[in-house]
Amino acid sequence: MNSQRSAWTFVAPALFVLGVFLVLPVCAALLLSLTDFDLYALANLDNMRFVGFGNYLDIFNTPLFWKALGNTVWFVVLSLPLSLAASLGAALLLNSPLARFKGFHRTALFAPVVTTVVAVAVIWRYLFHTRYGLINYGLSFLGIGPIDWLGDPHWAMPALALFAVWKNFGYNMIILLAGLQAIPQDLYEAACIDGASRRRQFWHITLPGLRPVLLLVAIITMAGYFQLFAEPYVMTRGDPLQSTVSVLYLMYEEGFKWWNLGRASAIAFILFALIFAITRLLLRLARARGETA
Amino acid sequence: MSAGTNSRAAIWIVNGLLIGGAVLTLLPLLWMLSVSFMQPGEASHYPPPLLPAKATLANYRDLFERGGMGGYLLNSLLIAGTVTVLSLAFNLSAGYAFAKLRFAGRDRLFQLVLAALLIPLQIAMIPLFLLMKWLHLVNSYGGVIAPALATALGIYLVRQYARSIPDDLIEAARIDGAGEWTIFLSIVLPLLKPMIATLAVLTFLASWNDFMWPLIVLSDQARQTAPVGLASLAVSREHVQDYEFMMAGSVVTVLPVLLLFLVLQRQYLQGLLLGSVKG
Numbered sequence: 001m002n003s004q005r006s007a008w009t010f011v012a013p014a015l016f017v018l019g020v021f022l023v024l025p026v027c028a029a030l031l032l033s034l035t036d037f038d039l040y041a042l043a044n045l046d047n048m049r050f051v052g053f054g055n056y057l058d059i060f061n062t063p064l065f066w067k068a069l070g071n072t073v074w075f076v077v078l079s080l081p082l083s084l085a086a087s088l089g090a091a092l093l094l095n096s097p098l099a100r101f102k103g104f105h106r107t108a109l110f111a112p113v114v115t116t117v118v119a120v121a122v123i124w125r126y127l128f129h130t131r132y133g134l135i136n137y138g139l140s141f142l143g144i145g146p147i148d149w150l151g152d153p154h155w156a157m158p159a160l161a162l163f164a165v166w167k168n169f170g171y172n173m174i175i176l177l178a179g180l181q182a183i184p185q186d187l188y189e190a191a192c193i194d195g196a197s198r199r200r201q202f203w204h205i206t207l208p209g210l211r212p213v214l215l216l217v218a219i220i221t222m223a224g225y226f227q228l229f230a231e232p233y234v235m236t237r238g239d240p241l242q243s244t245v246s247v248l249y250l251m252y253e254e255g256f257k258w259w260n261l262g263r264a265s266a267i268a269f270i271l272f273a274l275i276f277a278i279t280r281l282l283l284r285l286a287r288a289r290g291e292t293a
Numbered sequence: 294m295s296a297g298t299n300s301r302a303a304i305w306i307v308n309g310l311l312i313g314g315a316v317l318t319l320l321p322l323l324w325m326l327s328v329s330f331m332q333p334g335e336a337s338h339y340p341p342p343l344l345p346a347k348a349t350l351a352n353y354r355d356l357f358e359r360g361g362m363g364g365y366l367l368n369s370l371l372i373a374g375t376v377t378v379l380s381l382a383f384n385l386s387a388g389y390a391f392a393k394l395r396f397a398g399r400d401r402l403f404q405l406v407l408a409a410l411l412i413p414l415q416i417a418m419i420p421l422f423l424l425m426k427w428l429h430l431v432n433s434y435g436g437v438i439a440p441a442l443a444t445a446l447g448i449y450l451v452r453q454y455a456r457s458i459p460d461d462l463i464e465a466a467r468i469d470g471a472g473e474w475t476i477f478l479s480i481v482l483p484l485l486k487p488m489i490a491t492l493a494v495l496t497f498l499a500s501w502n503d504f505m506w507p508l509i510v511l512s513d514q515a516r517q518t519a520p521v522g523l524a525s526l527a528v529s530r531e532h533v534q535d536y537e538f539m540m541a542g543s544v545v546t547v548l549p550v551l552l553l554f555l556v557l558q559r560q561y562l563q564g565l566l567l568g569s570v571k572g
Contacts, residue, residue, distance in 0.1 A: 004397065006473040010390035014383040014443035015402070018409055021421060021440035026412055028420035042426075090314055098300070098307045107558060108315035111322065114554040114561070116502045118520040119543040122527045123325045126536055132337050134324060166318065174562055175569050216569065227415060230504045234524050248415060248505075256509055261419050268416045275413070 033265035042259060055266035065267070067242055068250040071157060075246065076225045078161035083221055084214070086165055087172035092206075094173070095180040106177075110170035117167065121234040124163045125150065128235075150236055153243035160231045160244060168224070172217045179213035180206070215286045222282075223275050247271045322547070329353070329541040336536040352541035360538070362545060364515065365522030370549075372434055372507075372518060373500040376441045377493055383443040384492065388451020389481055393463060394473070403452070409445040415505070422509055436510040437518070441500060446568055447492055453567065454488040455481070491564035494557040498550050519546045 033055055035041075041048035059065045090109050094102055112120065127134050128149035136146045149159040183206065191201050228246040232238055238245040238253075247267060255264030324343070328336045329352055331345040356362040390396070391403050421440060422431070430436035458481060466476045482489075507518045517525070523542050526532050532539060554561055 003395070003473065007390050007394035007396035007399075010386040010394060010473070010477070011396075011402070014387035014448060017383060017439070017443035018406070018445065021424075021442075022409060022412060022414075022417055022445075025417035025420035025424060028423075029416050032420055032423075089310075093307055093311050093314070096307045098304045099311055100308055101311075105311045105315050107555070109318050110562075111551065111554075112318055114498055114502075114550055115322070115547045116504075116520050116523075116550060118504055118524045118527070119546040120321065122523065122539050122543050123321050125527070126328075126336070126539070127321060127324070132339060132341050132536075134320075134341055137339075137341050166321070170318070171565070174565055178566050220569070223413075227413065230524075233508075234527055237528065251415070252505070252509075255419050256422075261423070265416075265419050268419065272413050272416055 029265045029268065032262055033269050035262045037260075037262040037265075039259040042261070048262075051262070055263045056270070059263065059266055059270065064242065064245065065247075065250065068245045068247050071242075071244060072226060072228060072246045072248075075157050075161055075164075075228055076222060078158055079164045079225055080218070080222055082161065083165045083169045083225075084172065084218060086169040087176055087217070088210075088214075090169065090173040091176035091180055094177055106174075109173060112167045113170040115167070117230045118234055120167060121163065121231055124159075124166075125235045128159050151240055153241045156236055156240055156244045160228070160235065163231060163235070164225065164228075168221065172221060175217055176210065176213060179210050183209035211286075211290075215282065219279050219282055222278060226271065226275050322551075325540045325543050325547075328537055329544045331537045333535065333537050336540075337534070352537045353545070355538055356541045356545065360526055360532075360542065361514065361522065362519070362542060365517055365519045366545060366549075368434070368516060368522075369501055369519040372437050373497050375434070375438050376500040377497045379438070380442050380444065380447060380496055381489060381492060384447030385451050385482070385485060385489065386477065387443065388448045389455045389477060389485070391448065391452045392455035393458065393460070393481075406445050406448050410449065418506060418509060421506075425510055431510055432513045432516060434516065437503075437507050440506070441496075441503075444496075447496070450492060450564065450567055451485070451488055455485060458484050487560070487563075490557060491560040491567075494553060494561045495564045495568075497553065498561070501550050 034050060034052060035048050036051050036054070037048050093099060094106055094109075099105065126132075128136075130136060130146050130148045130151065133149070135149070139147070147155055149155050187205050187209075188201060191205060196204070227248055229248040229252065232244040232246055232249050233252075236244040238249055248271065251264045251267040251271070254260050254267060327344055330348040330350070331342070331352075332347065332349055333351065335342060335345065391399060391406070425431045425436045425439075430439065462480060463476055466480055471479075501518075502520065503518075504520045504524070508521050508524070511517045511521060514522070514525075523546050526542055527539060
C-alpha cells in the first residue's frame, strides 16, 4: 500500500498538468463550440447561450471558411509531395556509400528544422521580394521574369509552400534515413548477384522496405501542414485577396481578434475532424494495398 | 563502359547534388547573417548585394536600443529555461513510474497518456485562454510555462528508455531500505542521463520556437518572447522595409537554438527518431 502511494507521488504532478491544461480544455472546447460565447460573455457569463450546432451551420454558410479550407488544402497538396520527394531524395543521397562529408551534409540539410519559424519566415519574405529578392534574381538568369510572389494571389500560396518545404523536409529526411539503414543489406547483395539494376533494386527493395516509414512520415507531415499559421501571419497576413488565409489563421482571427470564442472552437474542431479523417483514410488505403501486395 | 568510370561519374553526381542541396538550405541563413551587417538600405538594390560593402553593427544596436529585442530574448530565455528544468522533473518522474513502479490503473493511465499524444494543441487553446484568464495568468510568464510543464511525448520517451533499467538494481536498493524517491534520485537518474540530455534539448528548442500560444497569451510587450516580439516588429509599418534591421532580429532569434542544436545534435536527432516511432 505504501509503495502504491509513493508511486502516485511520481505520476501525480505530470498527470495534473496534462489533465488541467490539456484534457480539460479539449472537453471544454467541445462544449464551447456549442455556445455563442463572445466578447459579452467574456465580460459576463450570463450573456452566453447554448446554440447547439448553430456555430457549425454558420461556419458552413460562411464563404471565407470555404476559401480558407480551399487555401489550406491547396497548400497541403502543393507542399506535401514536394516535401516527401525532397526528404526521400536527400535521405537516399546521404545513405549512398559514395557520399562524402555525410555529417556536414546532414547537419546542413537539417538546420532549417530547428530554426524559429517566425525568424526564417521574415528572411523568406525578403527573399521573395519582387524587385530586390534573391529568388527573382536567381530566376532572372533562367530568363524567368520577375514574379510578384507574395503580392499575386496565384503565387502567394506556392511561395509559402516552397518556404514550408525548405523549413521541414530535413525532419523527414532523418526518419527516412533511419528507415533506409534498417533495410537488411543482404537483400541488396542478393539482388546484385541476381544482376538486378540499381533502378530495379530501388523499386523492389528500397521502396517496399520504406513503406511503413513513408506512411508515418506522410501522416505526420500532412497533419503538420494542415496547421498552417505562422507563415501567413508573418509573411502575408492572409493577403493578397485572402489567398493565404488558412483555417487556423481564420480561427485565430475569429477567436482573438473578434473574440467569437464559440465559433473559433467550432473551426478548430472542424479542422481536426478533417485531419483525423484523412489520417484514417491513409491508414486504410495503406492496409488495403498491403493486403493485395 | 567500365565499372570504374561509371562509379566515378556517380560519385560526382551524388556529391554534387548533396553540395547543391546544402547550399540551398544554408543560403537563406547565410544571407540573413550577411544582410544583418549591411548599412540601412543597402540590401534594397538591384542586383541584390551578397556581402556588406562596409560591415556595421548599427542594426544590432538599433535592435536592442529601439526594438526592445534584449527584453524579448530575456523573456524567451527565462521561459524556455524554466520550462526545460521543470518539465524534466515532471516527465522524468512520471515516465520512470510508468516504466518501473506498480500502482493500480497504471497501464490504463499510460494508454490515456498515449492518446494525449494525438491531441492537437490548437483545439485546447481557446478554453485554455479562458482558464488562464480565470487563473489571472494571462499576460504572465506563468501562462506560457504552466501548460508546458508536462508533455505526453516526454513521458513516453522516458518510459521507453527507463524500461531498460534492470529491476534487480532497484530491488536491491529497496531491500537495503532505500525509499522510492531516494532510489529515483540516486540510482535511476544517473542511468537516465542520455535521455535527460535528449529531452532537455528537445524541450528547450520547442519552447523557444513556440509561437501561437505565446502570441495569444502574452499581449503585453514587456512580457513577449523573441518570436512574438520579432513578429510584431515584422508586421509593423515602421520596420517592414528595414531589411537590415529585421535580419539582425532574425539572427539573434535563431542563433541561440541553432548553436544549441549544433552542440547537442546527436541527442536531438536521437530524440527525434525515438519520438517518431510512436506511430
